[in-house]
Amino acid sequence: MRKPIIAGNWKMNKNPEETQEFLEAIKGKLPAADQVESVIAAPAIDLNALVWFSKDSDLKVAAENCYFEDEGAFTGETSPKALSEMGVDYVVIGHSERRGYFHETDEDINKKAKAIFRNNMLPIICCGESLETREAGKQTDWVVAQIKAALAGLTAEEVSKSVIAYEPIWAIGTGKTASADQAQEMCHAIREAVKGLYNEQTAENVRIQYGGSVKPANVKELMAKPDIDGGLVGGASMVPDSFLALVNYQN
Numbered sequence: 001m002r003k004p005i006i007a008g009n010w011k012m013n014k015n016p017e018e019t020q021e022f023l024e025a026i027k028g029k030l031p032a033a034d035q036v037e038s039v040i041a042a043p044a045i046d047l048n049a050l051v052w053f054s055k056d057s058d059l060k061v062a063a064e065n066c067y068f069e070d071e072g073a074f075t076g077e078t079s080p081k082a083l084s085e086m087g088v089d090y091v092v093i094g095h096s097e098r099r100g101y102f103h104e105t106d107e108d109i110n111k112k113a114k115a116i117f118r119n120n121m122l123p124i125i126c127c128g129e130s131l132e133t134r135e136a137g138k139q140t141d142w143v144v145a146q147i148k149a150a151l152a153g154l155t156a157e158e159v160s161k162s163v164i165a166y167e168p169i170w171a172i173g174t175g176k177t178a179s180a181d182q183a184q185e186m187c188h189a190i191r192e193a194v195k196g197l198y199n200e201q202t203a204e205n206v207r208i209q210y211g212g213s214v215k216p217a218n219v220k221e222l223m224a225k226p227d228i229d230g231g232l233v234g235g236a237s238m239v240p241d242s243f244l245a246l247v248n249y250q251n
């Protein structure tokens with residue numbers, strides 16, 4: 001059985017003080033880690049507070065990005081080695097905002113995935129099509145190609161432990177959620193692609209999230225779909241009560 005994984009993605013929001021306030025508000029209210037994995041992906045400057053909180057709580061911590069080299073003369077980048085040493089569990093890679101605004105390529109994302117495993121963390125690998133691609137009916141080919149490129153050279157064991165987040169760009173921050181059926185259809189296609197690239201067991205193990213205007217009001221319907229194992233949530237993850245409603249969706 002795949003364990004559900006609900007992750008907030010704060011994007012470029014909250015300072016360390018605001019992070020502390022958020023953590024005070026969710027203290028003792030997260031679901032047990034063996035039921036649902038609760039994750040927050042936060043800006044690098046907030047990770048220290050999250051890691052300290054995670055030490056005696058059920059929260060897991062994600063960085064929103066990292067570089068693909070472990071250390072060196074790369075001004076302004078974040079070292080995956082340092083993230084791992086500080087106690088970060090996951091790194092989000094390939095978010096459409098990074099692909100779009102910062103011109104990250106499939107090749108960069110693949111190198112980052114390898115760097116994350118090399119440093120004993122796990123990737124949350126984002127993929128998703130634009131509205132234009134969907135309207136042209138090419139969304140499945142597009143997303144499968146992104147996944148193929150991101151996973152290139154990873155072992156079946158690594159892919160089994162990976163998280164893939166399907167986030168159609170047209171549903172991000174727009175209030176326009178993909179229907180649960182549209183989300184299920186793509187998450188299923190991703191799982192089939194993993195089966196083709198690796199094997200049945202790997203496809204059964206890999207966890208696939210849906211992201212794009214997920215909120216307390218629609219999380220249950222999405223999570224009821226057989227190939228949707230979690231959510232990657234922007235806006236609705238930033239308010240403590242809303243985040244708690246999302247991670248406690250089973251109650």
Ligand code: 13P
Pocket residue numbers: 009095167171172173174175211212213214232233234235236
């Ligand atoms: P919203 O939930 O705000 O649509 O953002 C989705 C997202 O990009 C999460 O990574």
